[in-house]
Amino acid sequence: MIDIGINGAAGRMGRRLVALASEDEQLRVVTALERDGHELLGNDAGVVASVDAINTPLAAQVQNKPKVMIDFTVPEAFREALRVCRQQKIAMVIGTTGLTDDDYKAIDAAAEDIAILHAPNMSLGVNLLFALVGQVAERLGDDYDIEIVEAHHRFKLDAPSGTAMGLAEAICHATGKQIDKDFVHGRHGESTRKRGEVGMHALRIGDEVGRHSVHFGTLGEEITLAHKASTRDVFARGALRAAAWLADKPVGRYHMKDVLGL
Structure with missing residues (x-):
């Protein structure tokens, strides 16, 4: 034991x-x-x-x-x-x-x-997601825009979530980007995307346990890697x-x- x-x-x-x-x-x-x-x-x-x-x-x-x-x-x-x-x-x-x-x-x-x-997230599936997101970001490069979206319950104290930050760190480790330099938290006003930047978005809604997705998109196609926890x-x-x-x-x-x- x-x-x-x-x-x-x-x-x-x-x-x-x-x-x-x-x-x-x-x-x-x-x-x-x-x-x-x-x-x-x-x-x-x-x-x-x-x-x-x-x-x-x-x-x-x-x-x-x-x-x-x-x-x-x-x-x-x-x-x-x-x-x-x-x-x-x-x-x-x-x-x-x-x-x-x-x-x-x-x-x-x-x-x-x-x-x-x-670990920012103890889910085995999320930790596999960390590895996959890093691989995709490295292979696709800056020709593909990257957006991270996370959602949690209304009572969560921190934003972005620790898991979203873990995804961001996986991208940085794979690409050499820097969170304090290359990441944008939400958008408003005139906000045309800059090449190489990564968007971060946090939703706080109801009793959502945890939902994370990373979107890779270029002209003509989009790839989404996602994880949802129901408990x-x-x-x-x-x-x-x-x-x-x-x-x-x-x-x-x-x-x-x-x-x-x-």
Whole structure:
């Protein structure tokens, strides 16, 4: 059995991680963290997740040290979890989005002491999409315009989404473009497209779980690569698979492409 921890275990993603981990014969949730003062502290994490009790209560601090901690929270909670995991030598799978440049530097620094896997999207399909988008952008070149469109529920805090930024980074890595120089966020007024620029567009609508598409177009044809998630379980299952994969890895920084062997 692989002992794992869930940070933000009473949140929407946290509950699904607990529930799905309880169905996995190789995983055991031994730590379920929530913020100090949370109204559900002390309750069994399995019951909170609407499954059978797992004998692990929601707690504000690590009580039983896991092999890997999974973090799907907000930047503030992630920062504290990173500090604790680095201090206690607990590997981390990080799915939190909206991180700053300083956060990425902190992840790099922590990866000198623990194994860390960070991905803007834990879906296996999306991570395959990252690879495909980079290949297409490299092969087609600037003769083809590129537009990235993402859609999420009305409550999402960050825009563009972490996944959209992951798609942008895949394009940059393949083509040498720069996000702060070659990307345009939305358009209004007189906005004739410039050769080589990449458009980024964010929709916030209803209860949309997650939809991403990358459009490559030139005069006469268009290619679209797209992914749609209909349930958050795809992200939870990907994170659990990543945690199982990371459990025996040495210190360092890893990505979902490593899990997939890409």
